[in-house]
Amino acid sequence: MSSSTELFDRACQHIPGGVNSPVRAFKAVGGTPIFIERSDGARVYDCEGKAYIDYVLSWGPMLMGHNHPAVREAVIKQSEKGLSFGAPTELEIELADRICAIMPGMDMVRMVNSGTEATMSAIRLARGYTGRDTIVKFEGCYHGHSDSLLVKAGSGALTMGVPSSPGVPAALADHTMTLNYNDPEGVRAAFAEHGDSIACVIVEPVAGNMNCIPPAPGFLETLRECCDASGAVLILDEVMTGFRFGLEGAQGYFGVEADLTTLGKVIGGGMPVGAFGGKREIMEQIAPLGPVYQAGTLSGNPIAMAAGLATLDIISADGFYEPLFARTENLCAGLQDAADRAGVAFTTNHRGTMFGGFFTNASQIENYRQVMACDTEAFNRFFHLMLEAGVYLAPASYEAGFMSSAHTDADIDATVDAARGAFAAL
Numbered sequence: 001m002s003s004s005t006e007l008f009d010r011a012c013q014h015i016p017g018g019v020n021s022p023v024r025a026f027k028a029v030g031g032t033p034i035f036i037e038r039s040d041g042a043r044v045y046d047c048e049g050k051a052y053i054d055y056v057l058s059w060g061p062m063l064m065g066h067n068h069p070a071v072r073e074a075v076i077k078q079s080e081k082g083l084s085f086g087a088p089t090e091l092e093i094e095l096a097d098r099i100c101a102i103m104p105g106m107d108m109v110r111m112v113n114s115g116t117e118a119t120m121s122a123i124r125l126a127r128g129y130t131g132r133d134t135i136v137k138f139e140g141c142y143h144g145h146s147d148s149l150l151v152k153a154g155s156g157a158l159t160m161g162v163p164s165s166p167g168v169p170a171a172l173a174d175h176t177m178t179l180n181y182n183d184p185e186g187v188r189a190a191f192a193e194h195g196d197s198i199a200c201v202i203v204e205p206v207a208g209n210m211n212c213i214p215p216a217p218g219f220l221e222t223l224r225e226c227c228d229a230s231g232a233v234l235i236l237d238e239v240m241t242g243f244r245f246g247l248e249g250a251q252g253y254f255g256v257e258a259d260l261t262t263l264g265k266v267i268g269g270g271m272p273v274g275a276f277g278g279k280r281e282i283m284e285q286i287a288p289l290g291p292v293y294q295a296g297t298l299s300g301n302p303i304a305m306a307a308g309l310a311t312l313d314i315i316s317a318d319g320f321y322e323p324l325f326a327r328t329e330n331l332c333a334g335l336q337d338a339a340d341r342a343g344v345a346f347t348t349n350h351r352g353t354m355f356g357g358f359f360t361n362a363s364q365i366e367n368y369r370q371v372m373a374c375d376t377e378a379f380n381r382f383f384h385l386m387l388e389a390g391v392y393l394a395p396a397s398y399e400a401g402f403m404s405s406a407h408t409d410a411d412i413d414a415t416v417d418a419a420r421g422a423f424a425a426l
């Protein structure tokens, strides 16, 4: 049996930084990443057999916990018929029909293989549809790693200190306008000056890539109004929030409808899937119906579609979401209480099944500037103390945490107990 340290040393020989995605590398928190051997329910097990209560959940997808039997069975059954055909299947129709029936304002949807592909394609479509070049995003929001969107980005880009990545041509970045999250006045001012050249606004309806920042009342509504008034396309990036706030995503939760929606994570049930969809008039611009090109060898992969359908079956059951919302709230209340008792300056945010903790004296955290002012050193120590106690949090303070239906009240209690010890030892 190899230890994580041994595996990490080996990984670093032929994999840059030892990881296939930077956020996994523990760069911010220090130490070596734990190598996972298997997962089940609310837990992941490392290569030495140690169990962790997992709030990373593969960075969001595992809304029903790990290795859900129904999803596993669907994958096994479908794989017996072949792994990929590069030709249409009935499964794609079923998943598209169901997503369109569920998601507000979605008339048509195209499957892709990742959230990055979904947002990249949605941006191209918005530009093609409007004939405009400028896109508006918000500082600290992450929409995957396509060139136009790696400008003042969140998540790993922020953690590694390169929110605007080298390698993105300045000429392209010039077309990305970055505004402040939760600043409706800033949005109105930008539209007043540049409205005619803005192709789209892309936003995380609850930001989960600069820790967890819910939208302030009126923020999403302002985006909707400004897009309507100027003819820009509103893209709600629900790659993270999709199916985490109820079946209708953040759009149903907050009552604001997008022109285009991007999905990923949960909709693949753990398989590599993304999707973008929206109004028929816009989606009809996509090839082969229209001139905006977009394609994919493995898009609509039958195994991934089967996993997505099995996931939708389960999360569509009456009463699926309420216990998750309650547990998310209870976890945050427990963490707050533990911090208060230990005299640690700390506050939490949560909505739906997403949450975040902040080491700060501020009572409310609602924008990027406040997130950046938090005590990252305290978070890093807290992270390692929790890991030691068997709780796996995202290894960076700029990431949201996630709840699954596999987490029990006992898991929440155990997490809060671990946090009591961690806060006391900080």
Ligand SMILES: Cc1ncc(COP(=O)(O)O)c(C=O)c1O
Binding pocket: 114, 115, 116, 117, 119, 142, 143, 144, 145, 204, 208, 209, 237, 238, 239, 240, 241, 264, 265, 274
């Ligand atoms: C809001 C959001 N959009 C897009 C992406 C990109 O998705 P992926 O990592 O599947 O490419 C992510 C996460 O990575 C995300 O959180």
Ligand SMILES: NCC(=O)CCC(=O)O
Binding pocket: 021, 022, 023, 024, 059, 060, 155, 156, 208, 209, 399, 400
């Ligand atoms: N918040 C981070 C992500 O959602 C993406 C994970 C990754 O880039 O590996």
